Amino acid sequence: MAMSKEEPLLLTDLVAHTNQVPPHFIRPISDRPNLHEVDKSDTIFPLIDLDGFSGSNPSQIIEEIGQACQTHGFFLVKNHGIEESIINDMLRVSKEFFLLSESERSKHYSSDPLKTTRLSTSFYVNKESISSWRDYLRLHCYPLEDYVHEWPSNPPSFRETVSKYCTNVRGLVLKLMEAISESLGLEKGYMEKALSKQAQHMAINYYPPCPQPELTYGLPGHKDPNALTVLLQDQVPGLQVLSGGKWVTVKPIPGTFVVNIGDQIQVLSNGIYNSILHRVLVNSHEERMSIPTFYCPSPDAVIGTAQELVDDHHPAIYKNFTYKEYYELFWNHGLQTESCIDSFNLDSLHRNCCFLSCFFCCCCCCCGGGGGGGGGGGGGGGVVVLTPAKEAASQEIAPEEG
Numbered sequence: 251m252a253m254s255k256e257e258p259l260l261l262t263d264l265v266a267h268t269n270q271v272p273p274h275f276i277r278p279i280s281d282r283p284n285l286h287e288v289d290k291s292d293t294i295f296p297l298i299d300l301d302g303f304s305g306s307n308p309s310q311i312i313e314e315i316g317q318a319c320q321t322h323g324f325f326l327v328k329n330h331g332i333e334e335s336i337i338n339d340m341l342r343v344s345k346e347f348f349l350l351s352e353s354e355r356s357k358h359y360s361s362d363p364l365k366t367t368r369l370s371t372s373f374y375v376n377k378e379s380i381s382s383w384r385d386y387l388r389l390h391c392y393p394l395e396d397y398v399h400e401w402p403s404n405p406p407s408f409r410e411t412v413s414k415y416c417t418n419v420r421g422l423v424l425k426l427m428e429a430i431s432e433s434l435g436l437e438k439g440y441m442e443k444a445l446s447k448q449a450q451h452m453a454i455n456y457y458p459p460c461p462q463p464e465l466t467y468g469l470p471g472h473k474d475p476n477a478l479t480v481l482l483q484d485q486v487p488g489l490q491v492l493s494g495g496k497w498v499t500v501k502p503i504p505g506t507f508v509v510n511i512g513d514q515i516q517v518l519s520n521g522i523y524n525s526i527l528h529r530v531l532v533n534s535h536e537e538r539m540s541i542p543t544f545y546c547p548s549p550d551a552v553i554g555t556a557q558e559l560v561d562d563h564h565p566a567i568y569k570n571f572t573y574k575e576y577y578e579l580f581w582n583h584g585l586q587t588e589s590c591i592d593s594f595n596l597d598s599l600h601r602n603c604c605f606l607s608c609f610f611c612c613c614c615c616c617c618g619g620g621g622g623g624g625g626g627g628g629g630g631g632g633v634v635v636l637t638p639a640k641e642a643a644s645q646e647i648a649p650e651e652g
Contacts, residue, residue, distance in 0.1 A: 259359050261371050261385050262458055263352045271462045275381050283464060283531055289496035295322055297506065301329035303425070315426070316433025319511055319519075323526035324491050326506045327426075332418045334505065339407075340415040341484060344539055346405045347387065348456045358387065358402055363581060366390040367400040373469070378584060383466045383532045385456045391416040391543070392450035412452075416543070419480055420450055423545045426478060426509060434519055436556055444518055445477055446551035451544040457488060460532040468530030468538070472585035474512040475577060476546040481508040486538040492527040513576070513591050514547055517568045520555040525591070549574035568594045 264272070296318040302311040318325035347355070360368035361376050368388050372381040390397045394413055402408050424442065431440040442448065457468045468488055483489065483502050490497040491510075500508055516525045532538070547553060554570035571594050580590050 259356055259371070260352070260369070261381075261383060262348055262355075262456060265458045265460075269461050271383075271460065271465045274379075275383060275466045277380060277466055277470075281470070283467065287497050288490070289493070289498045293493070293498045295491070295498075295500060295508075296325040297503070298325055298327050299329050300327050300331070300425070303429075312429045312432050315429045319430060319433065319515075319523040322491075322493065323524050324500065324508065324510045324528070326500075326503060326508055327422075328503075328506045330422050330507060331425075332422060332507075336415055336418055337482060337505075339411045340482065340541065341539060343405055343408050343411045344387075344454045344456075344541060347402060347408060347454070348385065348539075350404060354404060366397055373585060374581065382469050383457060383460050383463075384468050384530070385458070387454040389452045389454070390449070391452050392420065392448070416450065416452065419543045422507070423450075423478060423480055423543065426480075427545070430478075430515065430523070434522065434556070434559065436558055440556065441477070441515070441518065444551070444553070444556070445514070445545075445547040447548040448477075449546040449548060451476075451546060453542050453544070455530075455538075455540045455542070457530065457532050457538040457540075459534055459537055461534060463532045463534050466532065468532045470585055471527045471529040473525040473527055473591070474510065474544065475514075475580040475590065476512040476544040477514040477518075478512055478545045479510045479542050480545070481510070481540060481542045483508065483540040484538060486533070486536055488530050488532065488538045489540070490529050490531060492529075497529070512544075514553055514573065516591065517553050517594070518556055520559045520564065521567045522559065546577075547573040549577070565596075567596060569596055 296314065298311065298314050298318065300311065302308060315325070355369060358367065358369040361370055361374075362368065363374060365388075367390065369385070370388065371385045372378060373384075375381065387402075389401060389412070391412075394416065398409055398413055401412065427441040428438045431442075432438055434440075455468075460466065471492065481489070485502045485504065487499050487501060489500040489508065491500055492498075510528065511523050511525050513525045515523055530540075549572065551573050552570055553573055553576065555566040555568060560566050568591075576590070576594070579593060583590050
């Protein structure tokens, strides 16, 4: 839901004028953060030391990454090779941007999701009925030379600082993609090749303090539609992952990145590695910043299960699709990505097609059972309706050739 004209465009400016959550941010009672669903134990996600890549046994690190992808879908990395100063500068300049005057920040505001550089609020304000407690600056980051001129020029160091960060994170992502490929028994460069000309996007998320955090989310539960996400977060907790039926907080650890599997790797790995539901909570006393980098296939990349992972005992779970198809579906569904990936599940498609075939068959039989001359016409009509339905079904569930 778009904000009314009386309200500022951004949540950052709205919170200064209110001590309660506006109605369009309030979730239904059944969809609010529920502390009974939160795991309050000291559960810690795998923390993988990437320094081992340069040690005597890099295969152990690859195995650890594979294990983390298979059992959690989320893990943390340390000794990743990105200097502390680059990370600190990125967090600093990001916060400085959101502290700029409303008029300066609003130069970059847009509710158009197709814009490659845009400042906005919530997720998709033009289509959603309930907003999320978040402002964000969305940037396309690769190739840098194609996009950096669109980025904010204020703060003065913004473009230089963010460019350096993006370049370093891309190097980390490529290293992780190689390890993920090898952990599946594939060639080192398999994932990078499968994604074609990869894209890199970034969201600089700003979550202001919320006067009634129990009524809303920073972001509701969702899965990432891309291939791999590398998250830099400050020291304020907020990210939670659904694990074992409970929401588990990913506690910030200085000097680490949080890595999670996206939907595209779930498909490429034939479901061996899964994209996991996660959400963001807000709090009443301090702001939070997070900076996810999204590593994506090119729009025309055909995504399908690696053939090396398919045999008689492990058939392909998903039909092939282009990333453009998937991403458009994702935006149409909003953050409800479970239904997104299910749209390409061969079993689901087959069940739906069988249901439709049975439905048409039953309808035709009913028509055929009618009295008088109309009965014969109904029976003939059944043949005409049923055959196209079967043909359409078989075309829909047949995997496309990559």
